[in-house]
Amino acid sequence: MGLLDKLVKHLSPGHYGPQSKAAAKERLKLALTYDRGGMAQGTIEQLRDEIIQVIAKHLAINEEEIEINFDRTVEEDKLIASIPLRMAPRTARTKSK
Amino acid sequence: MAGRVITVTSGKGGVGKTTFSANVSAALAELGKKAVAVDTDVGLRNLDIVMGLENRIVYDLVDVVEGRCRLQKAIIRDKRLGTLHMLPAAQTRDKSAVSPDAMEKICTELRAQFDFTIIDSPAGIEGGFQNAIAGADEVVIVTTPHVSAIRDADRVIGLLEAAEKQRIYLVINRLQAEMVRRGDMLDIPDILDILAIELLGIIPEDEFIVVTSNRGELASLNPASSAGHAYKNIARRLLGEDVPLLPVEEDKGLFKRLARLFKGQ
Numbered sequence: 001m002g003l004l005d006k007l008v009k010h011l012s013p014g015h016y017g018p019q020s021k022a023a024a025k026e027r028l029k030l031a032l033t034y035d036r037g038g039m040a041q042g043t044i045e046q047l048r049d050e051i052i053q054v055i056a057k058h059l060a061i062n063e064e065e066i067e068i069n070f071d072r073t074v075e076e077d078k079l080i081a082s083i084p085l086r087m088a089p090r091t092a093r094t095k096s097k
Numbered sequence: 098m099a100g101r102v103i104t105v106t107s108g109k110g111g112v113g114k115t116t117f118s119a120n121v122s123a124a125l126a127e128l129g130k131k132a133v134a135v136d137t138d139v140g141l142r143n144l145d146i147v148m149g150l151e152n153r154i155v156y157d158l159v160d161v162v163e164g165r166c167r168l169q170k171a172i173i174r175d176k177r178l179g180t181l182h183m184l185p186a187a188q189t190r191d192k193s194a195v196s197p198d199a200m201e202k203i204c205t206e207l208r209a210q211f212d213f214t215i216i217d218s219p220a221g222i223e224g225g226f227q228n229a230i231a232g233a234d235e236v237v238i239v240t241t242p243h244v245s246a247i248r249d250a251d252r253v254i255g256l257l258e259a260a261e262k263q264r265i266y267l268v269i270n271r272l273q274a275e276m277v278r279r280g281d282m283l284d285i286p287d288i289l290d291i292l293a294i295e296l297l298g299i300i301p302e303d304e305f306i307v308v309t310s311n312r313g314e315l316a317s318l319n320p321a322s323s324a325g326h327a328y329k330n331i332a333r334r335l336l337g338e339d340v341p342l343l344p345v346e347e348d349k350g351l352f353k354r355l356a357r358l359f360k361g362q
Binding site: 015016019020021022024025027028029031032035036 | 244247248251252255279280281282283284291
């Protein structure tokens with residue numbers, strides 16, 4: 001490999017795999033939410049389990065697809081939960097199309 | 098005279114607090130302001146060697162605190178720039194030799210004599226940090242684009258807010274334009290989004306910093322240094338001038354340009 005090729009490769013996005021900046025930002029935001037709230041790192045897993053327990057009593061939920069995250073913006077810290085429900089009849093309809 | 102006392106801190110070590118303190122003090126002095134850089138890292142003093150004043154120390158901060166000499170006697174005047182001064186830390190003592198009350202008293206005296214008192218704090222958030230911020234009117238947080246430094250900066254911001262410090266600014270040190278361009282280094286908007294404090298300046302990675310500190314010289318007095326230029330801009334911003342942030346430096350090398358040409362960017 002020539003010097004120039006090496007250089008081109010070295011300077012290209014993707015040289016170290018996918019761009020790492022996004023990972024840095026996401027991990028930092030989560031770590032800082034814990035730091036600021038004085039929470040333990042396991043809090044989110046515990047929260048997730050308990051939310052599932054409560055909701056599952058009343059609704060059929062798709063446990064695999066539950067997403068619970070903290071989000072930090074300049075204005076506020078948010079807990080965002082996305083909890084897909086199992087809606088059998090509607091799924092059946094879309095599949096039959 | 099009612100000068101300003103500005104503490105430079107970071108939480109994490111090795112991000113460039115001492116280099117910042119030395120260079121911004123020198124830049125302010127060059128702009129005609131009477132400036133003193135104060136080393137509060139008792140036991141691990143370094144401001145003296147970075148500024149090239151290590152051979153001129155007779156008395157230090159702890160001597161002043163413990164009443165062995167007057168403040169005036171411990172302050173070293175730089176021979177290169179008559180307006181630049183330095184107050185060294187003690188090397189053979191530990192942080193408990195100074196207290197926040199003692200620092201406040203010293204800051205009151207310095208405020209009366211100097212336009213700018215720049216206090217270099219030790220790494221960490223323990224006693225040494227508390228001493229360093231005790232007398233501060235303003236605080237500069239130095240960080241780098243690394244996750245560890247940013248996390249520590251966030252922690253320090255929380256502590257400064259708890260200590261009711263109103264004026265807190267951020268300086269992003271050692272930014273590498275090429276890595277930012279590739280998406281492999283957090284960019285300025287990313288860092289500001291996370292830390293949400295006012296940006297005072299951006300300092301590019303610059304080998305001049307190593308070379309000048311090797312020699313006991315100051316990059317901010319060297320027109321060839323890009324970091325030195327950034328320090329000078331920061332000094333001017335502190336004086337209230339509206340200096341635009343340096344554009345993240347474009348690569349100048351022929352090979353880098355060629356590489357981009359090949360990539361069609």
